Amino acid sequence: MKTNAGSIVAGFFVVGLVGLSGCGEPVDKAASADGSNVAAVADFQKQLRTQLIMAKTGDVIEIPKGRFEITRGLSLKVDGVTIRGAGMAESVLTFKQQTQGAEGLIVTADDIVLEGFAVEDTKGDAIKINECRNLVIREVRVEWTAGPDEGNGAYGLYPVQCENVLIDGAVAIGASDAGIYVGQSRNVVVKNSRAAYNVAGIEIENTIDADVFDNVAENNTGGILVFNLPGLSQRGERTRVFRNRIVSNNTDNFAPEGSIVGGVPVGSGVLINANDHVHIFDNEFEHNDTANVIVSSYFSTADGAEIKNKTFDPYAEAIYIHDNSYVGGGESPDTLELKTLKLAMYGLDGRFPDVIWDGYINPAVADEGKLPATLAICLQDAQSKMLNVDAPNGYNNPNEDMANHRCELAPLKPVELPFG
Amino acid sequence: MRISPVTFGPRTCIRLCLALFVLAGLTACSDSGRDSASEPSSQLLSEPKPESADEFPVLLSDWGVLHVSKQELVPGSRSVAYDLNTPLFTDYAHKFRTLWVPKGKAATFDDEGMIQFPVGTIISKTFFYPREGEHLYFDRDETLDFGSKGLALDKVRLIETRLLVHRPDGWQGLPYVWNEQQTEANLEIAGSAFELALYAGTSANGGARPAEPVHQFTYAVPDFNQCQGCHIEDLSTEKVRPIGLKPRHINKAYAHMHEAENQLAHFVQNGLLAESSQFPLAALPRNAKMDSREVSLNERARSYLDINCGHCHNRAGAGDTSGLFLNIEETDQLRLGVCKPPIAAGQGTGGRFVSIQPGKPDQSILSYRMESLDLGAMMPELGRATAHREGVDLIKAWIEAMPGECNIEEVNLI
Secondary structure: OEEOHHHHHHHHHHHHHHHOOOOOOHHHHHHOOOOOOHHHHHOHHHHHHHHHHHOOOOOEEEEOOEEEEOOEEEEEOOOOOEEEEOOOOOEEEEOOOOOEEEEEEEEOOOOEEEEOOEEEOOOOEEEEEEEEEEEEEEOOEEEOOOOOOOOOOOEEEEEEEEEEEEEEOOEEEOOOOEEEEEEOOEEEEEEOOEEEOOOEEEEEEOOEEEEEEOOEEEOOOEEEEEEOOOOOOOOOEEEEEEOOEEEOOOOOOOOOOOOHHHHOOOOEEEEEEOOEEEEEEOOEEEOOOOEEEEEEOHHHHOOOHHHHOOOOOOOOEEEEEEOOEEEOOOOOOOOHHHHHHHHHHHOOOOOOOOEEEOOOOOOOOOEOOEOOHHHOEEEOOOOOOEEEOOHHHOOOOOEOOOOOOOOOOOOOOOOOOOOO | OOOOOOOOOHHHHHHHHHHHHHHHHHHHOOOOOOOOOOOOOHHHHOOOOOOOOOOOOOEHHHHOOEEEEOOEEEEOOOOEEEOOOOOOOOOOOEEEEEEEOOOOOOEEEOOOOOEEOOOOOEEEEEEEEEEEOOEEEOOOOHHHHEOOOOEEOOOEEEEEEEEEEEEOOEEEEEEEEEOOOOOOEEEOOOOEEEEEEEEOOHHHHOOOOOOOOOEEEEEEEOOHHHHHHHHEOOOOOOOEOOOOOOHHHHOOEOHHHHOOOEHHHHHHHOOOEOOOOOOOHHHOOOOOOOOOOOOOHHHHHHHHHHHHHOOOOOOOOHHHHHOOOOOOOOOOOOOOOEOOOOOOOHHHHOOOOEOEOOOOHHHEHHHHHHHOOOOOOOOOOOOOOOOOHHHHHHHHHHHHOOOOOOOOOOOOOO
16 A cells, blocks of 8 residues: 555544544644645654554555655664655755754665655765665665765665665765665675765675676765675675776765775775675776775784684685776875875876785785685786785885786676566 | 555554554644543553553553552552663663563563563553753752652653553554653654753752753654664564563662562562572672672673663674674673774764774773764664763773773775
């Protein structure tokens, strides 16, 4: 069944007359509830909240056209519910005056479809989905409307510990951490979406089997990130990043210090950290000032206790970069070490090659500094080179030696979702 | 109104109509309702019927677990009041808790020494503030809240009562908001929010009424879903459970209500709880009171984190995405936050690099998030709009006393 604000108001009228005739002024209020006056708009929050609470499997909760102020976080806990608006520009929930809740909307349910609406200016995350199966987010916009600001909420679209996730045609703008962030999940597709002016545009973290394609990541600090962090329920692997446009991700890093993405160099196109079996192909890279592609290990926080946690594998392995196009990039790297290195190796007007790698390899699997073929870091783009910055030795012997890197890896299987 | 005849059966109507009724009832007559003080009808004292999942009383008095009598809020027939060693902080609200178990049934200990309550059990928690006239106080001793049998209504302002009802298909949390006359509380499925001002207690300044409130904030009554948000301690099962009614929290006496007797023994004597040879009362665990002078700083801090954080931050809870576990059973120092970098803290880092930097509370994310009032950074995420000074001080002292250090001063990804 479908319910919307109008049907609740209609119900209010009936019950107001029947059930509450003896208690004050329900008739006056009901009579004014034609959807056009201020009182009815002010009641929208309560109506939507009640619809979410009382929803039953199969319900479609409609968000009508208009801008609606929501002051307290919304939540959905019923399986099999669709929240549908009239479009990401037409149906807008604005949280500018939010006084409660760490998210705009928190979903803890399976078989959920979110489509055709926008969530703006939440104090914390915009839409978080925790522990779910079968999630579709289609044509949803999450945005902090004043642009990049360290006071913006952390995550835009944030599925975590989910299985079977489709994010299609979404827009994420201004997140102080990641615009689209899929964490600790399995079987994930992110496509046809746009992430702009976030610290991280699209971030795939501790996730097994993800396809990220036909997206635009532009003007973020880092365009697309594929990470593993220690101490979590699962280690991620197998991510394909292809047919994306990854352009001018040169926005200053406005994440709070201490957060992981606070360590993303300004001007990162794709950044792979401590993840394995990551294939980057058929993408268009343009003008990412530190480097179009960065491959690194978790050793940058080397003294951390987590690195001593022997169960965590800090290395990036089985990375395959091929058939991408590159325009510019690498001219103006972030961080003192990289600036110094670029100047020393390529001069004031030079640029880093398209791929830079921190140079850490696992001595337990490498043979005289060479990874086995199945775990190699491969760059097949003939016009491109990879710079090994030699971080393990204090940047002492950076080199473009491609002998171990002109290789191929077997393609990864496409992610298949049990729904369209 | 597009409602298909197929889905709009009688059972559906009960839930749906409830939503409509609540919307109507609470916008239209939030200050009315039955005056139970002047009309203590027999219905008010009758026993509730929580086994019936379709029973969704709009008035708190319909449950019978609490009633207003002679200007006091008192436990209903066979309801037993209890409290906790260290409670969850909720904007300095005082809390009055009751347990009601259906006649002839008793709670039992399960194999892990946790208490399992029979279907039909009703737990209530009433949030209130000490008051004098219109002024509410945040720091007055709770001994002043009580009359001869319960809360003295001329000394307190009742805010809300939350029920946990054990239905045949699981526990359900229901928020009721008190009217200004303190005669009745109405179901608010969608929660509520209102402005509150709290003053410093009169005893602290020689009886003079303070001019300015110390805390001014928006008090939020959780909605139906938010009740579950905290009470689902295992997100994989999505089972709502009582948080406070664990032996370690209630293993104590409650002087205001039943003298010096241990509450668990009191439950047993009143037939609410069956003793277990496997878990004798005398051997049950006991969390520390956060302000006790008799137990270690570590025990007090862990007890505080357990009740305030552990329902989400445990290995199966909603906070397991962070890899930070603060429940009392956790023993891994890294998982407790020592030298642990954040996962998805966002603004919650406060510019700090690890959850706990031993010896340095001002470099620890844990204390930052407890102090913060920023919705994107503060912990817990729900249930407070003020910082708990005493709780923050306790955790800071605990971190201050920790040996060792961690050397994370920056995060660089290459």
